[in-house]
Amino acid sequence: MKNKKTATLTQTAVIAAMYAALTYAQGFLLPGTTTAAVQFRASEALNVLAFFTPAAIPGLTLGCVISNIYSIGQGLPLDMIFGSLATLGSSVCMYLLRNVKIKDFPLPAMFMPALFNGVIVGWEIETFFMEGPFRLGSFLIQGGCVALGELAVMFTLGVALYFACRKINIKKQLK
Secondary structure, eight states: OOOOHHHHHHHHHHHHHHHHHHHHHHHSTTTTTTTSSHHHHGGGGGGGGGGTTEEEEHHHHHHHHHHHHHHHTTTOOHHHHHHHHHHHHHHHHHHHHTTTTTTTOOOHHHHHHHHHHHHHHHHHHHHHSHHHHSOHHHHHHHHHHHHHHHHHIIIIIIIIHHHHOOOOOOOHOOO
């Protein structure tokens, strides 16, 4: 595309649509795997697109908002806010850390979804869904479970997607 703004908007929309479609499809085929405290949301692997285009930042965030609209019906309206903020924070950090590599691999950035979701969604679960006052130990367990699911996605599907994108030189194609 010749118009940079149109290209960026298109990339954002496609990434948002992919994230939402993957999340909805997984939720339909494997109920609970996209909304539980320990989840394996396959669409989170798309976070690696932040290494290749800044359009991934709003795309992933919007995709997460759309995906979490489904959570409202399950009594989780706050997840639309906090889960989406975690996605925004992690994708921004991934983009900023994309060139910090260990043996030609952006290892530090790959931890960002686990870090942001573990802290933010872990806090959300402890604050709004657990009975009684906020307890640090319980927060660490909740956040750890969320982070564990994110790590599993990022270091399986995310790594595979990263290397596939590099192999086809997606960065060049997205310009």
